[in-house]
Amino acid sequence: MAKELIKGNTAVAEAALRAGLEAYFGYPITPQTELLEHLSARMPEIGRPFVQAESELGAINMVYGAACTGKRVMTSSSSPGVSLMMEGLSYIAGTEVPAVLVDVVRGGPGLGNIAPAQGDYNQIVHGGGHGDYHMLVLAPASVQEAVDLTVLAFDLAEKYRNLVAVLMDGSIGQMMEPAELPPFQPLKTDIPDWAVRGTGGGENRVLTSINLDPPAQEVMNLRLMKRWQEIEKNEVRYKGYYLEDAEYVVVGFGTAGRISLSAVRAAREQGIKVGLLRPITLAPFPKDVLDELTEKAKAFLVVEMNAGQMLEDVRLVVRGRKPVEFFGRMGGVVPYPDEVLTEIERLVDGPLTTEGHPRDRWLARLSETIG
Amino acid sequence: MVMTDVPAKIVYERPEALDPRVTHYCPGCTHGVAHRLVAEVLDEMGETGNTIGVASVGCSVFAYNYFNIDFVEAAHGRAPAMATGIKRVYPDRTVFTYQGDGDLASIGMGEIVGAASRGEGITVIFINNANYGMTGGQMAPTTLPGQKTSSSPTGRDTKRQGYPIQTAEMLSTLEGSSYIVRRSLHSSREIRRAKQAIRTAFEVQKHGLGFSLVELLSTCPTNWGMSAAGARDWLEERMLPFYPLGDYKISPAVAELKI
Numbered sequence: 002m003a004k005e006l007i008k009g010n011t012a013v014a015e016a017a018l019r020a021g022l023e024a025y026f027g028y029p030i031t032p033q034t035e036l037l038e039h040l041s042a043r044m045p046e047i048g049r050p051f052v053q054a055e056s057e058l059g060a061i062n063m064v065y066g067a068a069c070t071g072k073r074v075m076t077s078s079s080s081p082g083v084s085l086m087m088e089g090l091s092y093i094a095g096t097e098v099p100a101v102l103v104d105v106v107r108g109g110p111g112l113g114n115i116a117p118a119q120g121d122y123n124q125i126v127h128g129g130g131h132g133d134y135h136m137l138v139l140a141p142a143s144v145q146e147a148v149d150l151t152v153l154a155f156d157l158a159e160k161y162r163n164l165v166a167v168l169m170d171g172s173i174g175q176m177m178e179p180a181e182l183p184p185f186q187p188l189k190t191d192i193p194d195w196a197v198r199g200t201g202g203g204e205n206r207v208l209t210s211i212n213l214d215p216p217a218q219e220v221m222n223l224r225l226m227k228r229w230q231e232i233e234k235n236e237v238r239y240k241g242y243y244l245e246d247a248e249y250v251v252v253g254f255g256t257a258g259r260i261s262l263s264a265v266r267a268a269r270e271q272g273i274k275v276g277l278l279r280p281i282t283l284a285p286f287p288k289d290v291l292d293e294l295t296e297k298a299k300a301f302l303v304v305e306m307n308a309g310q311m312l313e314d315v316r317l318v319v320r321g322r323k324p325v326e327f328f329g330r331m332g333g334v335v336p337y338p339d340e341v342l343t344e345i346e347r348l349v350d351g352p353l354t355t356e357g358h359p360r361d362r363w364l365a366r367l368s369e370t371i372g
Numbered sequence: 373m374v375m376t377d378v379p380a381k382i383v384y385e386r387p388e389a390l391d392p393r394v395t396h397y398c399p400g401c402t403h404g405v406a407h408r409l410v411a412e413v414l415d416e417m418g419e420t421g422n423t424i425g426v427a428s429v430g431c432s433v434f435a436y437n438y439f440n441i442d443f444v445e446a447a448h449g450r451a452p453a454m455a456t457g458i459k460r461v462y463p464d465r466t467v468f469t470y471q472g473d474g475d476l477a478s479i480g481m482g483e484i485v486g487a488a489s490r491g492e493g494i495t496v497i498f499i500n501n502a503n504y505g506m507t508g509g510q511m512a513p514t515t516l517p518g519q520k521t522s523s524s525p526t527g528r529d530t531k532r533q534g535y536p537i538q539t540a541e542m543l544s545t546l547e548g549s550s551y552i553v554r555r556s557l558h559s560s561r562e563i564r565r566a567k568q569a570i571r572t573a574f575e576v577q578k579h580g581l582g583f584s585l586v587e588l589l590s591t592c593p594t595n596w597g598m599s600a601a602g603a604r605d606w607l608e609e610r611m612l613p614f615y616p617l618g619d620y621k622i623s624p625a626v627a628e629l630k631i
Binding site for chain 1: 388389420421422423424426427433434436437439440441442443444445446447450453454455456457458460461462465466482483485486489490
């Protein structure tokens, strides 16, 4: 299929539909709305359910119900809407049914604004909902990658009976880029054995997240954690750029990773041996490659569009063995490549330390800049 | 022994849709009656093997243990949303929610109004016993003015705690709702009438006529602090005046329905 110029939100919507999305439930919120709008036209056109719910609570619980039938289902939203969905996400995780969530992230906290941000890292990667569960989290850095990861999301959700989130900065949702859409997949015809379908005669199935017997609940918890270990073993994805001889390593995902790549290239032109590690799966986090890089690199620079949420996961792997610095913009402010380049140069010029917290140093510098 | 030639005929037995097990409900509680009515209706309609139920949060959280049909368990108040998701992907299945008053009329008000206004083709069995049963009898959106509960110990004061919600009346104002009625489970006569209403509600769904809800006034002797008989009397004397029984919405298409 030829590439076409297409907006991120629209591309993801069309990719999901072509991946065999059988039902969509959502609620309008900027900067995600084009996704819902596209499906509001396309799903009925091909005879599939589309429901604009009364709220994000409604939407995620419609997804929960439909997911219990084993069909391919999804919802999409943006940060405040996703906060509202946390209840449903926990229940879906607790019932072990597959579902896909697309979060087109905007500035926060609270209503914040509608500009691109990465402040949902913690609520998506480290829970948000109650109880012990993990979502598999995919973070695209381009419209094409958003398309490809959306298709992958459905396969992974079904493979592991696990929630999969596509964590997409508002910028990826809103920008237009050339992208190739996937071919049409037929709808699934097989119903998983566990799915409800309407069966009587003692063969009935029950899907629930309640288990009043603590030891039995603990067995379920253990099953979820073992499944997560399996996911950690099999599903780590990342992209490395100029890492072979890198003395300095920038770590950034999504839009921040993409902007950092421009800075890395500019630094390379200056002869700085710097590379980029761009995690594609934020959960499971690419720990092993980061651990290997810790052995080789002189120092790390973590770049995010938040106050250093992934930074903590990087620090857990680096464990003080090498200096880690941080650069972030918050509140919907998108960093320029020049700003990241300046940070790379600062890394090279030193002084570097493994003492203290990189966030404190960054906040001190930022305060001077933005007051 | 004198043999008669009158063949034995089973006139009363456990519905196929109902699992043969003892429920966790309190003596005198009408959940068991409501369960049985739903099960009888599904059997009589031949829908037992074609139904997916959605249990809610409250005393009926384990309703799925008592039915021989596929069930899912919703988060508190979200059963109509979950049922919507199921019904949209399985439009030919019978999908129903079974919800209490705290679940439906308080935390789940958004979901029930959304489902009713969309004319979602589901059936809602709504148990109104004027308090939160499972958590030990707190004030519910349906608690009557002056009614003592564990969180309105001196009686519901309408100046501070407002007024109860008349759910059937409220939902009947929505164009999307097709069949909205209130019945009671306090006497044999009313139980028979309740069953007819439940049958009609499921027929509305089977005929694709839209959203149906049967509100069932129910007793909660344990939390009301009464005997089973006393609770039935209290329902009749106190609840009926505030929650009149009746048909609140019969859409023109439903009115033409022949059962």
